[in-house]
Amino acid sequence: MNSSRRDFHRIGSFLLGGAVSVGLAIPGVAFLLDPIRRKSGKVITQELTRLSALTVGEPKSFAIIAERRDAWVQYPKEPVGLVWLVRQPEGSGAAVVAYTAECPHIGCQIGLTDDAKAFVCPCHRAEFDFQGKKKNAVSPRAMDTLDVELTKDDDPTVIVHFQRYRTQSPEKVPLV
């Protein structure tokens, strides 16, 4: 058989095979990587409590309640996150500091130690003091603070702007 025709068949086969593969790969990859181009984070603003209900030195946890969209399902209001409020002593600037309970390490929900003297994450024992500072080397950064607002009342209402941050990173990077 003549060799130029053989070359045509050979090169043509590679081209057609390649075209079919690429034609399928493009939509396939776009479909698979769809989550990357979606916005995930949003800030949830919620009233949590009256300031008077908080005691200095005693962190108190509050659930963030919101409607939630999970892929195709629209869930009615339900707990979507947990916040720790720590009331600060008089004259220390902010009256109350809010931490998200999501551990900056790998994202488990932070609780209190048995003696209630520190925060601890149940997954890898990352510990934090009530200023959110690391007490051991497990977490890459301090606990993530959330923006807090107080109403102008005599007994102000604590309003928290809840959002989520990337775990495993030394910097606090909001998830968007």
Next chain:
Amino acid sequence: MSDTTPQENAPEGVVGWLEKRGGLHTLFRAALDRPVPSVARFRYALGAALVSSLIIEIVTGLLLMTIYSPSVEAAWASAFHIDQVLSMGWFLRGLHNYAAHAMVIVAAMHLASVVVAGVYRAPREMNWWLGLGLLGILIAFTLTGNALVWDQDGYWAWNVETGIAGGAPVIGPYIHRVVLGGTELGNATLTRLYALHVGLLPLVVLLLLRGHVVLARKHALSRRAAEWGVEPAWPRQVFLNLVFTTVFLGTISWMVVANHGVSLEAPADPASQYPARPAWFFLWLFELRKSFPGPREIIATMVIPGALASVMFLLPFIDRVLPRKVAHFFACAFAFGVLGGAGYLSVRSLQADGADSHYREALIEAEHARERAFALASRGVPPGGAAILLERDPLFHGRKVFEQKCQGCHPFEKRRIGEGSMAAPELKGFGTKEWVRALLENPDEPSFFGGIKRCDPLLAGMANWKKGTGKNLSAEELDQLSAFVASFAEIPPDTPVPVWENSDLVQNDPGYALWADQCASCHLWGEADEANFGPSLYAWGSRAWFRRMLLSPDAPDLYGAVKSACRMPAFAGQLTENDIDTMYRFLRGDYQGNEGP
């Protein structure tokens, strides 16, 4: 141990390393160097196109599996999510579906070409059977895949298909129960469908295909093809295969794009009348069934298909009883006879449906349901699943209940459906100021009490008021009175009458004095007065009043005084709370898509 690869072809480098350990190079070369007739033909590309399509099915199938969720609550919604939300999801689901159906066509062509070439005969019987088995699996793939999305079409088609299987003698009912995972279609049906579609069927198809290809290579070329001369498949036949495959897949992709994917009907609704039709390749059996009514139906569903399949299966043996040429003629005549007959019946079925106005109306209704479900699902599906979308929708369900139960007597937008016994008041705008204003303007209109007042003189009460004291009210006073009456709908549930009546809101309403003067002598709050009949209008237009009116219109403070033949029938026991709620919200215009300006 000696190297099995001939020395002159021994590959080097990475390929050589792999060859020594896995023999991949030898396998690959065996495929490329397999002998094919030196008159390379597109006819031989049919098998290759089927293998390529199978690869497409596996790739797109795996991608769809990353989202699809096999449960009654999630199946439709996840398919909707794939089609409407995810990048290229509509294309991949469309390709998965179209390629599968195109494979049925190509497989039929492949089969026909095998019959024409006569290569089903000895010693290739085994491969003929494997091919028939593969065609069967292919059909099983399309049927299970169609049902997986759990839309109206998939649900009802599967209901019919499994129902037919359940009609088989003796073992039918057992098969039916095992396939459905119970006696009705439900969660277990879907998980079984899923296990079949992504587990068992792929495993079987790969095994059969492996055998099919191995046997095809083993038997190599027919005597006739060998006479034409032989050459390796690579590169000429491979090139032709790829040209065919590219055109084939290109055409399918174009169809997917042109139709913007494959259709997704409204979510499965077991309580609906959906005009289910079988897959296109079974349409001829659907038509055939019409000729065998009643107990003879089994002839169309079992006997004829079974006989055809048996003849196909036994085709290689006809050579033994008939002369070779006659047997081949019979085989060809049979294959094309079946194809032609099936084609004829399919066309007849399509024509019958096209001429059937009930079928066309049912399709239009199904399309309305689909559109409404899509509009609702675009805001997310409730955790209870997609079926709830339409069931809880005032515009879809509430309207349907209203049409079935009420619109015979009560016109909506001046239209009544069917022949109700009475001409009751129009209910478009029920509870609004506009409705009340129009009533007060002319209660004798046929769309208010003009139609039913002849039945019982009590129902002429409003008309008599209008002829009496009512005629003296100015347009402004009528406006004020209408606004006041329309405000009854906003009375919170369970508010005691005095609490509401003594509130500033009521006391300061200019309509209140007019009410006391003009209406209160007949329309008492929650009491009956035989002498001056008028139903209690306390909280009129609210859900509670509406519910009570539906369930017990004969209550003394409602229409108890009216002759029962002239009164609205009580619907207690005939309506669910959801029926009442969605109907109320429909009449009040409280539904998605009607948020107002």
